[in-house]
Amino acid sequence: MKKSLAIFSLTSCEGCQFEMLNHYETFNGLLKYFEIKNFRLGQENNFDENFDIAIIEGSADGEEQIKFLKKIRKQSKVIVAIGACAHLGGIQSERNSLPQGIFHKKPTKIVPAVIKTEYIIPGCPINHAELYHCLLDIYWGKQFFLPDLAVCFECRVNENECLIKSGKPCLGPITRSGCNSVCVNAGEACLGCRGAKPEPNIEKLKKILEPMIGEKETENIMTIYGDLTNEIDPSAKK
Amino acid sequence: MKSVxxxxxLGQIFDFIKKDYRVLGTKEENGKPIFGEISSAREILIPTPKTILPFKKLIYPAILDLAKTENGKPVAFFGMTNCDAEALCVFLDKFKDTGLVPPFRNILVISTTCVPDENCFCTAFGNGKITNFDLHITKEKDQYAIFSGSALGRKILKLNRIKVSNTISKPTAVKLENVRKIQLEKLGKAIDDKTGKLPFWQEIADECFGCGACTAVCPLCFCTGKDFENDAEGGCKHCLKWDSCYAKSFSEIQNHFDLRPSNVNRLYNWYHHKFVRSPKEDGEILCTGCGRCIKACPAYLNQHRIIETVQNYTKVIDKSK
Amino acid sequence: MPNQDSKFKYTSYEIIKKEEMMPGMFLFRLKGRLDFKPGQFVQAALEHFGEGTFAPCSDPNQKDYFELCIRGCGSTSNGLITLLPGDEMLVRGPYGNGWPIKKLWYKDTLLIAGGMGLVPLRPLIFEMLRSKINFDKITLVAGFKTDEHLLFSHDLEIWRKKLSKVIPVVEIGSKNFWGEIGMITEPLKNLVFNKKKTIALICGPEVMVPFVNQVLEEKGLPHNQIYISYERRMECGIGICQHCNIGSHLVCKDGPIFRYDQIKEEVGK
Structure with a gap:
């Protein structure tokens, strides 16, 4: 039996939805298991049904979106929050640290802070393979776990040399693996879009990065996608 | 026995071996030395630089599908450093009854001279003698010197009509400056006896990210997780995946009861397995001093210095007695 | 599915009986012979889910079937308990060393079980009852949460008549419960045994073991007369995955049963 699946978007760039369609072959394979009820990019519009799984992208901005999230929660059996915006706050969460009243009255909120969230697929954008594994596991009833090592592990499996040691500020050592170290494979430093791994040694990384790029810049790169240290992660192996 | x-x-020998073996070795790809399939003698790097990942990625891949574990053709490693050849022997021995890796008798080792770097410390565990090979190749100006180390190696030379001189000659041992001998028995005891050393281990754990990079690159780290991977075709792939003892969930049992609850326990376990548990099991330490972990560590930890210090740590305690 | 030549290949057994022992906990009877020693364990798998470690709990001499007691805990075990008679279960094993039965000959045996810890002791009790002449006093102390959580209560009633002493202990129990109420250490403290010829076998949660050991130590039972069955995370069962070590020992190969004096230094390493 197919399960009903709805994909909703809050405040975000909708890049995670594109990432899903970007790998159309795999996405197509999923249609054997799921009936898509709501997906803006797929031109499905259904807001008032009950869903087996609701995928939510983006952070909740303002009363209207918070109300919408709560409504979807009531209609859905499982909530899967995807992308750094839903998980950590995303770029827009930068304003949370600004003095109140400059742009908006209220800070933007991550999905798990508003509603109970069963699974989080982190990343900016998400790793589509990870989302599909999660969805298939939900379909079969298996508990899905995110990997709990640092990006460095995958980075070495992909035979990259350590970027920190060549003088680039990289957040790999404290960031959760599962992205297959895509950024470092392409020569770019990790910016921690997947949030912190369990028990991250942030103090140590600061000790390495601060002499390299200064205290302020270290603080800056660690907060690009929101507060790494303050993550809520229901699907981590605890 | 040496022949020049x-x-x-050399190309002729390579082609001869390629007929019967799947040839693997060190080659250059995207400007990096890596282990891979070798199709021509031209690709082989002699002397051989150190790769980031060791040979294990070829015989025990990061994701191993258990439906495809048959080991067909024998494997020849053509172009690997002495420390890796040594690690290969230990690795195959650890997996001998599992059917997951090719059996020892199906493996031909053609080692080559290495390019030691500042992280190497293989001589700390021995005298640097090069012994684990069927054939060993070094470069001598425009020519190559081949040493045979087994009956099979001699046979290969003979069948290729390579003259073997009668004088006994062995490959030059690896020499490393500033690497002091480590007495394994003493080191094992120093690690095994935890009393009074908690601050020592804690100090290292405070500096460690627990990222698992060292376990990924270690030729003798083989922690594995078993996974049932569901695919979109409705199938379920049973596979073994590289895991790391630094993972938080690694030693967890039901109800999330973690037997190694913090990084200091996991870090200690790594050293304990390498230098205490494994020697107790079959007399082999799980380290050849290749120094890959030192290079891979984003936290600038030096595993070589750490084991040297553990030894001296006992000395300090001995004096106080 | 794993390659048929690999060490990970499964044997498929048909479920012929399923009995709910308490909510969320089932006893599965699987058709076919499993040649196991009491105290050994198997890996039971469910396609699309994963694997779990379970100890066979039936009489090892039973040639037609064996039994697995499965409690829904994680997603795999919760999936396994949805299987029904007629379905097939994938099992590989048995693995591990098993209880040291010959060391128990002509000795007094003290069996201490905490909750599910009774499961791997059950085949041993069957085995001991068969050749009872080889064993002297057999005492069973089994702790549970409440008297409604009593495992194998039917067996406990039978063993009560056949063993020297059976003491079920529950943390919360009704007035007419035939066992004792309190922590498992209480009846142990009051137990009188010959410390020269008693061998204690312990199986229970990791948190219970040190408390039991402390009582046994206070009563003067030497450490080399205590055997403990340990629970660890099992991924391979054949000694390669390195998840299950206790210090220098691997639970899947050298255990799961260890003599306390040989393991006590290693726990926590």
Whole structure:
């Protein structure tokens, strides 16, 4: 039996939805298991049904979106929050640290802070393979776990040399693996879009990065996608 | 036994081996030395630089599908450093009854001279003698010197009509400056006896990210997780995946009861397995001093210095007695 | 599915009986012979889910079937308990060393079980009852949460008549419960045994073991007369995955049963 699946978007760039369609072959394979009820990019519009799984992208901005999230929660059996915006706050969460009243009255909120969230697929954008594994596991009833090592592990499996040691500020050592170290494979430093791994040694990384790029810049790169240290992660192996 | 051959003869030997073996070795790809399938003698790097990942990625891949574990053709490693050849022997021994890796008798080792770097410390565990090989190749100006180390190696030379001189000659041992001997028995005892050393281990754990990079690159780290991977075709792939003892969930049992609850326990376990548990099991330490972990560590930890210090740590305690 | 030549290949057994022992906990009877020693364990798998470690709990001499007691805990075990009679279960094993039965000959045996810890002791009790002449006093102390959580209560009633002493202990129990109420250490403290010829076998949660050991130590039972069955995370069962070590020992190969004096230094390493 197919399960009903709805994909909703809050405040975000909708890049995670594109990432899903970007790998159309795999996405197509999923249609054997799921009936898509709501997906803006797929031109499905259904807001008032009950869903087996609701995928939510983006952070909740303002009363209207918070109300919408709560409504979807009531209609859905499982909530899967995807992308750094839903998980950590995303770029827009930068304003949370600004003095109140400059742009908006209220800070933007991550999905798990508003509603109970069963699974989080982190990343900016998400790793589509990870989302599909999660969805298939939900379909079969298996508990899905995110990997709990640092990006460095995958980075070495992909035979990259350590970027920190060549003088680039990289957040790999404290960031959760599962992205297959895509950024470092392409020569770019990790910016921690997947949030912190369990028990991250942030103090140590600061000790390495601060002499390299200064205290302020270290603080800056660690907060690009929101507060790494303050993550809520229901699907981590605890 | 030593013979000196030209590059043409080396190519001939390579082709001879390629007929019966799947040839793996160190080659250059995207400007990096890596282990991979070798299709031509031209690709082999002699002397051989250190790769980031060791040979294990070829015989025990990061994701191993258990439906496809048959080991067909025998494997020849053509172009690997002495420390890796040594690690290969230990690795195959650890997996001998599992059917997951090719059996020892199906493996031909053709080692080559290495390019030691500042992280190497293989001589700390021995005298640097090069012994684990069927054939060993070093470069001598425009020619290559081949040493045979087994009956099979001699046979291969003979079948290729390579003259073997009668004088006994062995490959030059690896020499590393500033690497002091480590007495394994003493080191094992120093690690095994935890009393009074908690601050020592804690100090290292505070500096460690627990990222698992060292376990990924270690030729003798083989922690594995078993996974049932569901695919979109409705199938379920049973596979073994590289895991790391630094993972938080690694030693967890039901109800999330973690037997190694913090990084200091996991870090200690790594050293304990390498230098205490494994020697107790079969007399082999799980370290060849290749120094890959030192290079891979983003936290600038030096595993070589750490084991040296553990030894001296006992000395300090001995004096106080 | 794993390659048929690999060490990970499964044997498929048909479920012929399923009995709910308490909510969320089932006893599965699987058709076919499993040649196991009491105290050994198997890996039971469910396609699309994963694997779990379970100890066979039936009489090892039973040639037609064996039994697995499965409690829904994680997603795999919760999936396994949805299987029904007629379905097939994938099992590989048995693995591990098993209880040291010959060391128990002509000795007094003290069996201490905490909750599910009774499961791997059950085949041993069957085995001991068969050749009872080889064993002297057999005492069973089994702790549970409440008297409604009593495992194998039917067996406990039978063993009560056949063993020297059976003491079920529950943390919360009704007035007419035939066992004792309190922590498992209480009846152990009051137990009188010959410390020269008693061998204690312990199986229970990791948190219970040190408390039991402390009582046994206070009563003067030497450490080399205590055997403990340990629970660890099992991924391979054949000694390669390195998840299950206790210090220098691997639970899947050298255990799961260890003599306390040989393991006590290693726990926590």
């Amino acid at each position: 051959v030209s590059i043409h003869q």
